Amino acid sequence: MSSLFGSSSSATPQTSEEIKAAVVRQLQTEAAMSNARSLIGKVNKHCFQACVPTPGTSLSAKENTCLSSCMEKYIAMWNVTSRTYITRVGTETKRLGGQDAAAIASMATGQPEGGSGILG
Amino acid sequence: METQLDLTKLSENDKKELNQVLNNEAQKGNIQQTVHHLNEVCWQKCITSKITSGTLDKSEEACAQNCVDRWMDTSLSILQKLENMRGH
Numbered sequence: 602m603s604s605l606f607g608s609s610s611s612a613t614p615q616t617s618e619e620i621k622a623a624v625v626r627q628l629q630t631e632a633a634m635s636n637a638r639s640l641i642g643k644v645n646k647h648c649f650q651a652c653v654p655t656p657g658t659s660l661s662a663k664e665n666t667c668l669s670s671c672m673e674k675y676i677a678m679w680n681v682t683s684r685t686y687i688t689r690v691g692t693e694t695k696r697l698g699g700q701d702a703a704a705i706a707s708m709a710t711g712q713p714e715g716g717s718g719i720l721g
Numbered sequence: 722m723e724t725q726l727d728l729t730k731l732s733e734n735d736k737k738e739l740n741q742v743l744n745n746e747a748q749k750g751n752i753q754q755t756v757h758h759l760n761e762v763c764w765q766k767c768i769t770s771k772i773t774s775g776t777l778d779k780s781e782e783a784c785a786q787n788c789v790d791r792w793m794d795t796s797l798s799i800l801q802k803l804e805n806m807r808g809h
Contacts, residue, residue, distance in 0.1 A: 617731050628742065639754065639757045643757060651768070669775065670773065673775025674768070678760055681782055682760040682785060682789055686752075686793070689790060705796075709799065
C-alpha cells in the first residue's frame, strides 16, 4: 500500500511544518483517489452498457474498440461538463450575492452529503 | 495511513492553515462529485447513438452544455419553489 501511493519520504514527520506537509499530501492523494474511483465506476457502468449489450464468452475486438472510444468520449464529456458547470456556478454565485451556488447545486444531486468522503 | 502522524505537535498557525486546506479540498471534492453526477445524467441524455469515436461531435458537445445549464436551471427552480412553500 505504502509503496503504491504512499509518501515519498520514509522518515516520520517530526516538526509542525513536516506534519502539516504530510497531512496535506495524504489529503490530496486521497482526494485524487476518490475522484478517480468515481470516474472509473461511471466509465465502467456506462461503457459496459453501451459497448457490451449481450455479453459473450469473451470481449470481441469490436467491443474492445468501442470500450476505448467510449472511455475517451466519457472523459471528453466530463471535461465539457466540468467547464460548463464551473462557469455556471460562478455566474450564479455572483447573482446570489456571494452565496455558494456549488453547495446549493450539490443538494440536487441526491448524494448523501458532499465532500466525497475526505472528511470521513 | 502509512505513517503515524502526531497532530498534537502542530502549531496553532499550521492547524489553521491545515483547516483552510481541508475546507478547500472538501469544496473541490463537492464540486467534483456534482460533476460526476451531472456527467452521468447528461451522458444518458446526449449520447444516444452508437459510439464510433472517442471525441464528442458538435451536437453532442452542444447537448452536454445545454444539459448542464438546464439541470442548473431545474435545481435552482426547484429550490426556489421549496423556499416559497416554506414561506407560507
